[in-house]
Amino acid sequence: MGGSSAEAYQVGGSRGDIFGLWGEPLADTRKQIDAVHAEAAKAGRVDRPRIWVTFRPIIAATEELAWEKAHRILAVLKEGPAAAWWRNNLGGPSPQNVGSQRLLEIAARKDVHDRALWTPTASATGAAGASTALVGTPETVAAALLDYVDLGADLISIRGYDNLNDLIDYGRFILPLVRQELAHRQAATAKEPAA
Template identity: 30%
Template structure:
């Protein structure tokens, strides 16, 4: 979602026509986007994709990258701004189905008469996904989002985070779903999987790790701090040092920011670890691998057959049909469908 990535909206848009069932989790960045513009982008994408958009609210944690993008708020202020942003975004998109406008006068954001003339397919709005490990992040998740995401920490730590967000949401009369972000290294045998994990970092020298960790330490992200604590700076690269929970390996985080853990093992072991997280209440898993395409094939061939039937059935779902826009907007005020309904 930052400068190390291609622009997510451009990339995702380029794939709409090449896919039928794939859903797109696309980032919005408070401070870089304005909520009215983000609402138009989301509604357009949702219509063109037939209702396949998911929104990833990203507050950011790399102060140098944020400064380069013109964002100079501290950690607490960024979360306060993000809370205002997603509140306004949700209201604009939700009210678009009835042709209503939104006024908002907050500390960080102000809009007057914000309207979205062409609503999205999904009602009331595309689901909002969000991850964060700090107290302000948990508060935002409980109040504003549909799905809370965590990086791959040991199950006991994940359980504590989920319990906190769940309890906060319940006090507000809300329900939040949960997801997890992990890498995967799966092979037909356990030995082969751990050999692949060792090979992945075999050419990373101490100087590279030190440089990466020094850069990551400047972030003010609680999630990044928790990832770094798992591998303890890479003092040792042995399996004993980096296997922080059964089949959960922290080696990726030696040089990668963000999600720094991988499930490593044979198909049965990986499937069992997935079930352990699912038992905590997680029903969305975001996986990746190195190289990504090859690991995706391995996962599909080796792990998919071991997943519960309900999970495999969900993979066969279809997206909704697009519903417009049709006609011409009149004087930048009314959508043709609204005028047609009033006539």
């Protein structure tokens, strides 16, 4: 289940096993997670839905190269042949769903949020779906993903704008860093004495 409306939180919190969110700034994501969990508690659940957050990372070997790549992708989204397809099939002048409205409002606040969340891609696509990016080196993006894990995200999905090459890069450069840090945390927790 997913969504960003009060109704979506109510249904997902009370009945869902997994609740999906689009990538938003950490504070906004925290509020959404809290809303879903509050609805689960209201429904008398002893468990809570797992939280799933999705992004489109844009990575390169240096921060400068990552931002150059991000701006090239943005230019294609705004002006390239895919731009009309996005607008005609997924976007439009004013999206009706609350999630897209939220992303456009967040994008209007500023371009970069928190460690690496970049929102002009949401504006360029009319916030048609999961369209926010995490931009930077693999280390920056892995740390940003872990920020969402720290908020309570149980599942994170990442997909890029160049599906095959991004998939290869994510598997080579981002996933090992995230897995390494999660293993380190688990090992540190296992070593802590019981209270």
